[in-house]
Amino acid sequence: MTRLSVTGLIVRCDAATRIEPSRAVVPLQDLASGEDVAFSLAMSVRTALALRSARRAMRPTAIGATIDKIAKAKRRLGVAGDESAVVDIAQRFAACRWLVPVPTRCLIDALALDHILLSRRLATTLVFGVRLDPFAAHCWLQTPETVLTGTSAEARNYTPVLVVG
Secondary structure, X not given: OHHHHHHOXXXXXXXXXXXXXXXXXXXXXXXXXOOOOOOOHHHHHHHHHHHHHHHHHOOOOOHHHHHHHHHHHHHHHOOOOOHHHHHHHHHHHHHHHOOOOOOOOHHHHHHHHHXXXXXXXXXXXXXXXXXXXXXXXXXXXXXXXXXXXXXXXXXXXXXXXXXXX
């Protein structure tokens, strides 16, 4: 418990509390079924910088503050971003992602794309999910209509435990 509380994702509380379950409807659509987009040098640079930032942001001592910062930014924006604009940026991110020599990891990719979208005042939903047998955790970014990182089929194998957005 001590190791988890150091991350900032959970806090110790000796009083009785009520925790509501997280809810997220995983869309059926994802980017895998979309059309390919052209390479963009500008997006490649943005992708590389966002991935670098995401790697720092997910360190165990920083992840709690990172999620809190993202949640506050999404609350300030208030409404979801324009679906077509979000999907267009996510497709361009995916088209450039393979060029950056950072191993693909669901959390890094979701944080990086979320950073790019938030910098353009486009809000999405960041979802953390788990499954029990065998235990695994997964993270993805989605809009009401589209899973933006990973696939819809993969996301549906997990139960949401934290929804940010």
